[in-house]
Amino acid sequence: xxxxxxxxxxGVSIRSLRYYERQKLIAxxxxxxxxxxxxxxxxxxxxxxxxxxxxxxxxxxxxxxxxCVLQNKEAFCRDIVPVYESKITELDEQIQxxxxxxxxxxxxxxxxxxxRRMAEERAKGAMTHDHHHDDxx
DNA sequence: TTTCTTACA
DNA sequence: TGTAAGTA
Numbered sequence: 644x645x646x647x648x649x650x651x652x653x654g655v656s657i658r659s660l661r662y663y664e665r666q667k668l669i670a671x672x673x674x675x676x677x678x679x680x681x682x683x684x685x686x687x688x689x690x691x692x693x694x695x696x697x698x699x700x701x702x703x704x705x706x707x708x709x710x711c712v713l714q715n716k717e718a719f720c721r722d723i724v725p726v727y728e729s730k731i732t733e734l735d736e737q738i739q740x741x742x743x744x745x746x747x748x749x750x751x752x753x754x755x756x757x758x759r760r761m762a763e764e765r766a767k768g769a770m771t772h773d774h775h776h777d778d779x780x
Numbered sequence: 781t782t783t784c785t786t787a788c789a
Numbered sequence: 790t791g792t793a794a795g796t797a
Contacts, residue, residue, distance in 0.1 A: 647782065657783085658790055676797070678783055 646671075649681045653689040660689070666702035668692050668709060688713060699730060 650657045663669050664679070669688055671679040691713055695705045704726050711720035 645783075656790075658792090661784090662790080676783080 644681050646679050646681070649685055649689065652686050655689055655693065663692055667706050668702055
């Protein structure tokens, strides 16, 4: 099938399909006219690629274990485990970073309300205490 | 009409 | 990733 058909069957844009090829995730043949010719396997291949990209893996990482995954259904791919583990630690780091950003924002909100309270206190105090301001003379 | 490559208001 | 350009 040609790229247009594969795009329809997978829901992936033609642009992305060509990009995957550049990233060595798929290797379609070329017909005489230079058009990419995909086998029927391409459909599941692209779906697998989408799956791993959605899990946050880079195209480079995917290129590494894709073959094994497509044939052995992931269970017997030995070199895929370390990739998963590194991804997990990476996620832990991101979680920590996000936690810091979150607490930072929370702190900002607290200080805003704090300042507001102080300002309101000052305004209330000014009204109760009959302050006579001299005009200078 | 579809696909190809290259390049970017 | 989309899209325009100029082909084959």
